[in-house]
Amino acid sequence: MGLFRKNHKGRSSEQGYTAVEFLIAAVVFGILVVGLVDAYRSLVRSYMVARQLNEIYTVLSACPEIDRALEFTSLTSTSNCAPNNTFQAENSPTGTISYTPALTVTDTADLDSSDPLSNYPDSKAIDVTVGLPESPSAQPMELRLLITRNGIGQL
Numbered sequence: 750m751g752l753f754r755k756n757h758k759g760r761s762s763e764q765g766y767t768a769v770e771f772l773i774a775a776v777v778f779g780i781l782v783v784g785l786v787d788a789y790r791s792l793v794r795s796y797m798v799a800r801q802l803n804e805i806y807t808v809l810s811a812c813p814e815i816d817r818a819l820e821f822t823s824l825t826s827t828s829n830c831a832p833n834n835t836f837q838a839e840n841s842p843t844g845t846i847s848y849t850p851a852l853t854v855t856d857t858a859d860l861d862s863s864d865p866l867s868n869y870p871d872s873k874a875i876d877v878t879v880g881l882p883e884s885p886s887a888q889p890m891e892l893r894l895l896i897t898r899n900g901i902g903q904l
Contacts, residue, residue: 800839801846802890805879808834808848809892824873824896826854850879857895872897 766774838844853876860867866874873896880889 797839801881801883804836804846805848805881805890807836808850808879809877809890824854824875826852846882848879848882850877852877866893866895869895869897 834850835845835847838846855874855876857866857869857872857874860874864874866872875894875896877892877894878889879891881887
């Protein structure tokens with residue numbers, strides 16, 4: 750036979766795609782690629798935020814344990830959550846990310862009477878705040894604790 754086939758009227762026709770079909774296919778392919786790239790970027794951003802939140806949770810969880818080991822009378826706003834506030838950076842074998850939690854320790858006797866923790870005498874209210882290092886304007890995570898001479902409670 751040959752490269753051409755005879756159509757029903759006896760004329761030869763070439764098999765293939767027209768320019769319009771190719772243009773439509775290229776546009777559809779472009780839209781699919783843009784959608785996949787956008788989905789991938791969104792997934793990477795979500796992963797990074799989830800990882801940072803997990804690290805912050807680790808810092809917040811470690812703070813009470815470290816502060817719990819301190820003597821009740823020496824617990825102040827200058828206590829810190831080190832050494833559990835530095836983590837390996839995701840794409841760097843030598844880089845680290847450090848979170849700096851802020852502790853505010855208030856004797857419950859000094860709290861406003863509308864504060865529910867003011868009803869616990871001889872105790873301290875601890876507010877721990879940790880923000881994202883890359884996004885200082887983002888809403889920080891907070892943890893509120895009540896520490897008595899006999900132990901710790903998380904609120």
